[in-house]
Amino acid sequence: MAQLVLDRLKERFTAGEILETGSQHGNEWARVRREDWKAVCQFLRDDEATQMNMFIDLTCVDRFGREPRFDVVLHVYSTDKKHRVRLYGGASEEDPTIDSISSVWVGANWFEREAYDLYGIRFQGHPDLRRILMYPEFVGHPLRKDYPKEKRQPLVRRDPGRVD
Amino acid sequence: MATDNTRTVTAPAAPTTRRVVMGIREAADLEELELPSETMPLNMGPSHPAMHGTVRMVLEVEGEKITSADVQVGYLHRCFEKESEFATYTQIFPYTDRLNYVSPMLNNVGYAMAVEKLLGIEHKVPERAQFIRVIAGEMSRITDHLTCLGAGAMELGAFTPFLYAIKFREWLWELLEELSGARLTHSFVRIGGVAGDLTEGFCDKLRDVLRRGREVMSDVDKLLTRNRIFRDRMDGIGLITKEDCCAYGITGPMARASGLAYDIRKDHPYLVYDRFDFDVPIGSVGDNFDRFAVRLEEMQQSLRILEQAMEKIPAGPVMLDDPRVALPPKSETYNSIEAMISHFKLIMDGIRVPAGEVYSFTEGGNGELGFYIVSDGTGRPWKCRVRPPSFANTAILGKILPGLFIADVVPTFGMVNMIGGECDR
Numbered sequence: 001m002a003q004l005v006l007d008r009l010k011e012r013f014t015a016g017e018i019l020e021t022g023s024q025h026g027n028e029w030a031r032v033r034r035e036d037w038k039a040v041c042q043f044l045r046d047d048e049a050t051q052m053n054m055f056i057d058l059t060c061v062d063r064f065g066r067e068p069r070f071d072v073v074l075h076v077y078s079t080d081k082k083h084r085v086r087l088y089g090g091a092s093e094e095d096p097t098i099d100s101i102s103s104v105w106v107g108a109n110w111f112e113r114e115a116y117d118l119y120g121i122r123f124q125g126h127p128d129l130r131r132i133l134m135y136p137e138f139v140g141h142p143l144r145k146d147y148p149k150e151k152r153q154p155l156v157r158r159d160p161g162r163v164d
Numbered sequence: 165m166a167t168d169n170t171r172t173v174t175a176p177a178a179p180t181t182r183r184v185v186m187g188i189r190e191a192a193d194l195e196e197l198e199l200p201s202e203t204m205p206l207n208m209g210p211s212h213p214a215m216h217g218t219v220r221m222v223l224e225v226e227g228e229k230i231t232s233a234d235v236q237v238g239y240l241h242r243c244f245e246k247e248s249e250f251a252t253y254t255q256i257f258p259y260t261d262r263l264n265y266v267s268p269m270l271n272n273v274g275y276a277m278a279v280e281k282l283l284g285i286e287h288k289v290p291e292r293a294q295f296i297r298v299i300a301g302e303m304s305r306i307t308d309h310l311t312c313l314g315a316g317a318m319e320l321g322a323f324t325p326f327l328y329a330i331k332f333r334e335w336l337w338e339l340l341e342e343l344s345g346a347r348l349t350h351s352f353v354r355i356g357g358v359a360g361d362l363t364e365g366f367c368d369k370l371r372d373v374l375r376r377g378r379e380v381m382s383d384v385d386k387l388l389t390r391n392r393i394f395r396d397r398m399d400g401i402g403l404i405t406k407e408d409c410c411a412y413g414i415t416g417p418m419a420r421a422s423g424l425a426y427d428i429r430k431d432h433p434y435l436v437y438d439r440f441d442f443d444v445p446i447g448s449v450g451d452n453f454d455r456f457a458v459r460l461e462e463m464q465q466s467l468r469i470l471e472q473a474m475e476k477i478p479a480g481p482v483m484l485d486d487p488r489v490a491l492p493p494k495s496e497t498y499n500s501i502e503a504m505i506s507h508f509k510l511i512m513d514g515i516r517v518p519a520g521e522v523y524s525f526t527e528g529g530n531g532e533l534g535f536y537i538v539s540d541g542t543g544r545p546w547k548c549r550v551r552p553p554s555f556a557n558t559a560i561l562g563k564i565l566p567g568l569f570i571a572d573v574v575p576t577f578g579m580v581n582m583i584g585g586e587c588d589r
Contacts, residue, residue, distance in 0.1 A: 025281045025522040054426075057523075057551040061538055073536065075523055075551070079410060080424055086523060087313040107412035110559040133238040133588060142246060149250055156548075 002028040005050050010065070012043060029086040029136040037072075038099040044076060044085070045104055045137040052076040055105035056084065058112060060091075060119040066146035068092040070121060091121055102128035118143035181511045203231055208573060210239045216315050217584040225570060233565035237558060240584035248548035252514025253279050253355060255550060260406035261290075263347040263550060263588040266311045267529040269340070272353035275550075278524035279355050279432065279553055282517045289484055293357035294435045295477040299370075300352060301468040302473070303340060306377075307333045308529030308581075309417070309459040316456065316578030317388055320397055325384045332380040335373045339366070343408075350533035355515055356490055357483035366473045374467055376557075381463060389457070398453035401575035402564050405450060409492070412563075413556040416531025419582065422450035423457040428527040440472045455579040488517050514543025523551075530554050530581055554580075554587035 006021045006028050013036065020031040030039045043053040056075040063069060068090035077084040091098050100123035102109040110124045113132040120141035123129060131138065135155060140147055168519035194343030195262050209220040218239040226230040244263065248256050255326055260275045261268040276297075280286040314329030337347050344352035353360050386393050409419040427444040428539055429437040445461035483490050519541035525534040531553030538547040557580050564574060 024520055025284075027521070027523050053407075054410040055556075056525075056532065057413070057549075059536065059551075065491050067388075075534070079424065082431055086376075093254070105411050105413070107414075107556055107559060110555060126384065130234075131238075132518050133241040135238075142243070143535055149246055 002085050004081075005029055005044070005052075005083055005085045008049050009040065010046075013040065013049075013055065019057055027084075027086055029088065031088045031090070034068075034089055034091065037087075038101055038104065039089065040087065041074070041101045041104045044087075049081075050083075050085075051078045051080050052085065054079050055107035055111075058101075058108050058115060060115040060121055061119075061141075062119060062145045069149075070119060072095055072098050072121060074101070076163060094118055097122045097124055099124050100129075102126055117141070120144065166404075171559065178396050202511075203228070206570065207515065209589060210236075215319070215480075217582050217587075217589075219577075219584065221561070221565075221573065221577075223565070223570070223573070225280065225452065228495045228569045228571075229407050229569055230570065230573070233562050235558060235561045237436050237555070237582075237584075240588040242585075244589065245549060246587040248545060250544065252511075252543050253513060253517060253545065253576055254510075257351045257353065257546075258349065260550075261351055261506050262585050263552070263589065264308070264314060264315065264480070264533075264554070264583045265348065265527055266583060267301075267308035268348065268350050269297075269300040269304035269352065270526065270528045270533065271477045271550075272350065273435070274524065274526040274528060274533045275535050276353045276355055278522055278537050279496045279517060280517075281522045281524050282520055282537060282539055283355070283489065283515075284518075285484060285486065285487055285489070288486070289357055289417050289479045291478050292361075292480040293438070293482045293484075295351060296358050296482060297360060298435050298440075299362075299473050300340065300358075302469050303336050303370075305462050306334050306466050309463050312578070312581040313388075313456060313459055316575065316581075317384075317394065320394060322388065322391070327388045328380050328384050328387075332377045333374075335377065339370055339373060341367075342366070347554060354483065354489075356486060357481070361370060362477075367477075370470065370474065375581070376472060378467065381460070385460060389460070395453065397571070397575050398451065398456060398579075399447070400451050400453075401570055401572050402448050402452045402579065403570060404560060404564060408560065408563070412509060414531065415558060416553050417458045417462060418455055418557050419531065420445060421447035421454035423447060428525060428532060429502075432525070435527060436468075436473075439476065440469045442466075442468050450490060452575050452579045457526065516541070516543055517545070526555055528586075530557060530583065530586070550586075550589060554582045554584045 009030055017036045018034050019033055022029055039083055044050050048125050054077040056077050060076050061071045061073055063071060072089040074087040074089060089098050098110055102112060112126055115121045116129050117131040117134050118141055136139040138153055203224045203226045203346050206223045206225050210218045220236040222234040222237050223230050237547040257272060260271040263271045310333045316325040318326035340350060341347040349393055404422045406424045409422050409424045423446055425444060425446050427528040430444055442465045445458045447458050487506060492503035492506050497507045517539045519539055521538045523534055523536045533553055534551030536549040537545050540546040
């Protein structure tokens, strides 16, 4: 259904920019080179044929053991054409940065803050990159696969005399 | 004479005597002395009596007027994703109950459909189970909207409509309790079907509840829709444009109130929604009152769906007969070693879901409820992400609150209907 979107992307961008496309379970997806992340988003929103005007979701997947380790996952939708597409943008462990797209779809603002909070992805050009679900004193990024599930960081210290 | 009906309003004449303020300065001198114009930070929440849900708003106010708002969510974060990565696919159902805790059935259904897509069995789910999912889901949608409208009215001082709405909600919850055994956290849906068939006489009881519910909704409508005080606080407050809805990813009743005709049940029908005749109400202004009116009308449409579903529901099984997802019957489990092993494997290892990724979306109580699941082929998801409609809907508060008065925060926040459990996960 959204094959049209993938065709448009392949027309407009080279194979070095759109690395891979595919379709699974009715979801069309494209893997985008990190440097072109924002340009591809801008194109999808403004192009007459795609008109991806609605922001749906942005999150991250930790593909522990693979390089690049993180995939920033974006879902967008077109309210006129009624098609949607998923984009992956890779970010490595040493340098987990990618361009912020909150200037393309302003709704990405909070979702990028969440991805930063839980995965430690730094979105360059984000207007206000703070933690959103965890508290500011929290150390680490809890949804990373190497963050132990049992690890606790209570804000209230049980033993007032103890110094950690 | 024609002039009898017209009334000319003239501005009151300026006082002729010179006013003396505080006995020292004259009013004319005071105009040069301006009051200090620096703004004041005002903290609303995280626990505030006029707001349901735990959210903190740091407002910058100039007198009564808000100049900037920083909305801080996250107070109800319970690590849904992290816990899900360590739970089997079946064990995640109780977690989904606690996302949007006023419409748990809709979350159950949305999650089950995502896993079924990964398994490739979404079209094989028995029809009766799909109808039961629609019935339970629409009942949940009504409870969701009733809570939003009732609580929204209560926060503006209208306590009676709140009690009426909660009364109707309780009738529905009693029926859902009869169906699932739990009043609020149902966990009723299973991968491949539902946990049980409709109980004896369920449809008759539901018809009776709907009949009484219509009266309640008519009462709520009469008490609020033309209520001068209510309208004064709702009309024209918190305007959101259609374009903003798209850019912010706002869906559901909030988007429809702004004129964006996006309802997943109509645009991308799932389950058996394409067999029912119902309308999608659309607002024209995009203010708080439109959000109220759209929800009120949507409940009427849900009632229509429920009535049609009860008429059309076919007989048959309610669970897919597939040993990969369905537990063997208890009589088998206790009497044969094969069924015993199968039961054990399904419980301990979980349902094996082939490797792959899926984004499945349904119409939740507040908008597009999406589940993005990454499976690595084991019995536990590599990632189980929920796309919370409330999160996107709440994000726009930072834009629409500036320019409003402090008192406007209450109805605006009420009609956004942020559900903490879903927003913070």
